[in-house]
Amino acid sequence: MSLLRIENLSLSIGKLPILKDVDLTIEPGEVMALVGESGSGKSMTALTVMQLLPRGLTARGKVSFNGIDILGATEDQMNALRGDDIGMVFQEPMTALNPVKTIGEQVAEGIRWHTRCGRAEAEDRARRILDRVGLPESKFPLSRFPHELSGGQRQRVVIAIACALKPKLLIADEPTTALDVVLQKQILELLKGLVDEDRMGLLLISHDLGVVADMADRITILRHGEVMESGETARTLSEQLHPYTRQLAQASMHVPARPNTHAASSQAANLLEVEQVVRDYPGRRTSLFKREPPFRAVDGVSFSMKPGQSIALVGRSGCGKSTLARMILALDTPTSGEIRFMGENMVGKDETALRPFRRNMQVVFQDPYGSFNPRHKVERLVSEPLHLLDDKPTPARRREAVAAALNEVGLQPADMDKYPHEFSGGQRQRLSIARAIITRPKLVVADEPVSALDVSIRAQVLDLLADLNQRLGVAYLFITHDLTVARAITDEVMVMHDGKMVEEGRTGDVLDNPQSDAAKALVDAAPDLHRAIRRRLQEQG
């Protein structure tokens, strides 16, 4: 008998269908991956199994867990199952924990509730499971609060809570999306270990085929609430029988065409020179007159960039790459060091003196939702950098410029009278790019420009960026933790670790043959679809 059997599950809000006849089974000790793009119904499927659906949704079909009919179960029956036989791990470790309770209390809470055991025994068991997820007593006593832990450690606590009672089924909804690749690998290994040891079934929800290929025994691909294909992972992903599977796989490995690369050895003068840049943040105030020593976010970084070159700045989260980017954009001031753009030092210049620099460098942010003022229309948002021009364009000229920029990024001129919330995530990222190129800058700094996007959209946006680089000769500084993106679109890569630049070189060389420990760890941890499929097929012979 299957551990979890979902048959003909349909979900709808009023007349709007969310899921259509979804079938899925999980055996004990098996990892089943549920893959799809945003809005495909992955999370809704998981919430149905937990009976945690938002109000207003009606479910039809059959969901049986270990012989229990979930859709027909009462709230009391579900309460007994949740956290005991079925555990759940959420995406965002920052919000999945209660900030005012210690980690010990939060892990012990579920144990006490389900087993009705005493406090001492519950804490003892909590201690053991925290040890098991890699948070040993000596360094992480039960009395720690969530804010005292890093993101990866918090996700371990969340997993400890979910696995405290050795559930038969664990549902992990994008458990590593908020973490950097090195932490991602650690968490995935932890989950894998738990599955192998306890013969737990794991429903792994992910949008990342690389992760899935590494982890899952079987895979179900969901699109618009319908199952497109399901089967054994390596075979499904290597044969790619279903066109949508092929589309997803190709999109996630997509490399845009870039015939002319701008090599660093070219004769042109440097566009950007960063020299010995240091950024200290003042330490926490410990008393009225005392402070902790300052925190050095960026520690003596130097590099240079040629016009038209595309460089990736990679590193784990917290390595200082975003701080460096903000200093290059003159949004933050270095504690010491020089940043020369087009041959002139920008450090210490006031806003008026910075205008000619700003005209030539723009920025694209990660979050296509947060990078627009929700109360302005597209025309006003995209034309914002025109403010930097010395002779302000007339309203008619301004509309022309916006229309041209929208055309450039594949949107319609008519879109300029809409509000940003009327666009999808990918379209918004196009708007963001339109805003960045409207003044024809020489440098665009892109801070994780595609990490928040679905794979197929990501491929399109990468194409667009590559195309603009080719046509307009814009130089890119890509800040990313995703090595596939770095590989796809950059000529050179720089690796940062703990505020220092530890390695730089041609993208292919660094990623294929990393020298420094930090670069090795990144390359080693990065999920790679090809490699994973090859390994799995070898294992199966």
Next chain:
Amino acid sequence: MSLAQPPADNIVAKAFANRSFVIGFAITLAITLMALLSYIWTPYDVTVLPVADRLKTPSAAHWFGTDHFGRDVLSMIMVGARNSIAVAIVAVGIGIALGVPLGCWAAARGGWIDEILMRFNDLVFAFPALLTAIMLTAIFGPDAIIAIIAIGIFNIPVFARVARAGALSLWPREFVLAARASGKGQGLITIEHILPNIASILLVQATIQFALAVLAEASLSYLGLGAQPPMPSWGRMLFEAQTRMMVAPYLAIFPGMAIVLTVLGLNLLGDGLSDVLDPKLRRER
């Protein structure tokens, strides 16, 4: 309340579907209309003192009765509304006009400017409107203007804090960073990006402060620090009614009701507005 929401399309329709908003709006509108009406018509003239009609109980001729000078209480309440509303509008206006720029400036500049502005704010906040009014009266003598200034000063730090808190949470947002990368200065960013996104919390705060100002005006004129006779005011009506509580309780009841209703109406309006302007908050409640 979460900031930086997209503009709602049918905000008016939504507002009128909200019960607190509708009730609050109706009460506020009724009192405002009553005050406006008093400029052209009141049942009786409040400046003549027909002492013969003194202390009449409520009747068809005098709905709310008459006071110890024979003045019609209903007419006095109508004229008194003028006073309450005018004082509240100007006082809240002073608070917004000075407090919001101050708060936005503090948020934009940060560092020691922020520190100085906010500590000065704390200092002003430490003096209740009543104390400021007594101080000003001691210097300039009692007048309605004194009440307005005192309540206005009291409102400045309130709006400064709300504006600063809202602005601070917006400054690190990416759309503000993008505006900075476009070379816009702090002033321009505040006008274009910060103010429109904190307008809704300021509006809600304004209705609450308006209710508080009505109450503060009533207490100041109760103590004789507000509008001076012959201009009727709700607070002084209460004061004058106090000694006749046993003989003519209606003299206290009706002005008291007027104050309560106004404050209630404004609070409901503010409540409704915050629900309408921030649907997320409402769902969570």
